[in-house]
Amino acid sequence: MRCSRSIEALLTALAVIALAGCTLQPPKPWEKGDLARASMRFDADPLETKLTQHIYQSKEGAGGGGTVGGGGCGCN
Amino acid sequence: MRLRPALVLVGLVYALSAHAAAPGAAAPPFALPTAGGEIVSLAPLRGRVVYVDFWASWCAPCRRSFPWMNELQARYAKDGLAIVGINVDKRREDAERFLRDTPASFPVVYDAKGGTPAAYDVKGMPSSYLIDRSGNVAAVEEGFHDERRDEIEARIRALLAQH
Numbered sequence: 001m002r003c004s005r006s007i008e009a010l011l012t013a014l015a016v017i018a019l020a021g022c023t024l025q026p027p028k029p030w031e032k033g034d035l036a037r038a039s040m041r042f043d044a045d046p047l048e049t050k051l052t053q054h055i056y057q058s059k060e061g062a063g064g065g066g067t068v069g070g071g072g073c074g075c076n
Numbered sequence: 077m078r079l080r081p082a083l084v085l086v087g088l089v090y091a092l093s094a095h096a097a098a099p100g101a102a103a104p105p106f107a108l109p110t111a112g113g114e115i116v117s118l119a120p121l122r123g124r125v126v127y128v129d130f131w132a133s134w135c136a137p138c139r140r141s142f143p144w145m146n147e148l149q150a151r152y153a154k155d156g157l158a159i160v161g162i163n164v165d166k167r168r169e170d171a172e173r174f175l176r177d178t179p180a181s182f183p184v185v186y187d188a189k190g191g192t193p194a195a196y197d198v199k200g201m202p203s204s205y206l207i208d209r210s211g212n213v214a215a216v217e218e219g220f221h222d223e224r225r226d227e228i229e230a231r232i233r234a235l236l237a238q239h
Contacts, residue, residue: 029200030164030193036134 097196099215103128103207104195108162108185111172116160116185118211124156125235126207130193132164133174135201137220142178144225148232149182155236156209160185164193164201208235
């Protein structure tokens with residue numbers, strides 16, 4: 001009896017965890033209209049971003065520019 | 077016996093995440109309004125080859141797919157092809173603006189709530205479902221690729237040839 005109760009508790013916990021996973025769903029492919037709006041861009045002006053990236057790339061090219069992630073050693 | 081409610085709950089939670097419109101399966105039915113309020117539903121189209129296209133105003137490839145679907149409509153409607161464009165925009169004005177720039181010669185219906193794309197388990201925009209004369213999904217096309225046009229058209233011709 002005790003064993004079955006603990007399995008029951010486990011299954012209930014599993015169900016609760018599975019349901020909790022449903023609370024924050026990423027938007028479905030057909031729900032991305034708002035994300036596609038121009039005001040949702042990270043940058044204000046695509047041309048300015050391009051120019052800034054170009055300059056950064058030319059200055060920091062030896063270290064990989066903006067494309068290489070640093071390892072956190074402080075040497076790159 | 078005390079296990080039963082918990083088991084049922086677990087089963088229910090996992091059962092909720094199944095079902096899709098895969099090739100060979102019956103196409104999920106829909107009945108959606110056009111801009112004029114006329115209802116277009118899948119059931120009366122049984123006996124025809126149906127090309128269901130999910131699109132949105134913010135989807136760039138959709139813009140390119142419309143002229144092609146207009147061509148298909150012009151070429152194969154008389155042979156029994158029916159094209160239905162299902163718009164999934166939240167705001168009707170966005171869809172109307174799109175249609176002003178990119179007119180459609182086939183019926184366009186609106187599903188702002190997204191029930192139909194959910195039933196078809198749409199994986200990306202645009203997505204198209206080719207449905208044969210007996211109402212089963214024959215092919216699923218994700219995205220719109222110019223190089224796939226001929227293959228889809230051949231597929232449509234083959235389905236139209238079946239009676």
